[in-house]
Amino acid sequence: MSQLYLLPISVFLLFNFTFIGTYIAAVLQGHVVPTVPYISDAATYSPESCVFGQLISIGCVLLGITIYVRFRQIQEIALRHADVQRVVERLNARAFWVGMGSCLGVSMVGNFQETNVRIVHYIGAFLAFGLGTVYYWMQAYVSYHLQPYIGSMVKAHIRLAIAVLCTIFFIIVSVTGIISHILFDGTDPRKWYPSDGGWEYHVASSISEWIVATAFCFYILTFTDEFRVMQLEHPPLIFIEVEGSQYYEPVINEPISTVS
Template identity: 65%
Template sequence: MSRVYLLPVTVFLLFQITFICTYIAAILEGHVVPAVPYISDAATYSPESCVFGQLINLGSVLLGLTIYVRYRQVLELFGYHPDLGEQLLKLNKISVWFGIASCVGISFVANFQETNVRIVHFFGAFCCFGFGTLYFWMQSLISYILQPIAGTKLKAHLRIAMSVACTVLFVLLAVTGVISHILFKGTDPRKWYPSDGGWHYHVASSISEWIVATIFSFYILSFTDEFRDVHLGHPQMTLLPYSITI
């Protein structure tokens, strides 16, 4: 598999196309109002919810593969440059678990709608954005440690900037989301109007979600150039002696 760099590109395009097309479909079907609903709110009702769930599940798998490739890439670089230090290995091992937890959270958000299983939906959102942000911070630190062996210093700066933005937006998303849903409950979260109360908190929260989701996609896209130096072969398969018949 020589075109590994297409993995982050595919993840970026798949998520962005899914978000935008689901939103447009929900507007055309009259399931949400145009005033910036949450991404998942635009995928609550069928048929858009079916397409959204299927594509997001596929995207979470591809994202998990991307995270694994990055983990193996750093591991291989350490094998050639052990002077990078044991701290790199620790960060790499912890970050891959945070990344996988974020992928699981994305799948939860897509398959457990807020209107059906609210607790699981919110738990998935926390895993997605919370663990995803932690993964980005660790990868930003890894990017600096790998200098000048892999990547560029400019890209490391961009990753740390995106990590800071994700942290701020995640806190804003969580705080305004809690205020709007607990103190001000609209008659329908997917059709939240100013007259329902807490509308400004709802808009601030939903806009934060859209921006942080976009930054997530661009962060993953930033691995593209580094993955051009990666080649994956087919996994080895060994047959046990007793399974071979003569």
């Protein structure tokens, strides 16, 4: 598989197009007020929810492949350089599973709307943003130890800065989100007005969510240059010889010749 650098670019473009496009569609149909709703609020009602779920599912597949390719890239560098292997070998494997957990959370958010299965939606949001933030801290740490073999110190600093930004705003969106829903006394949380309770907390929470989601997309985009210097070959396909299968070739014992 060549042109691996297109993976992070595709993830960046697809997720941002999904978020912004769904918001515009929801506003035009009057499903949300044109202020600052949560990303998932704009994807609560059909047809936006259907399009949102489909595009998010596609994006999660691309994101999962990107996380796997990054895992393999670090693994190969560690095999070639003992100093890298000592530091990142175990962390790389853990980061892979944390990243996949975040990817699963994004899928849950996209396919379990808040109005339908609220608890699953909230668990998905926690996995997506919580584990995603942990994954980005791990990758920022690894990036410093990959020097000078791949990447750059500037790129490592950028990843660290985004990880710090995601941590701050993840805490803000969690705290203000809980407070705003406690104080809310309106009729429809998808149409939150200043006259409803907890307006200031709602705005702070929704803006923070948009910042975290956008920062996530930009973080994935930073992998682009490092993906340009490698390609991934197709995995080999090996047939298992099972008796009765058309691929089964019985072993014929050749007679042992004797020399007299």
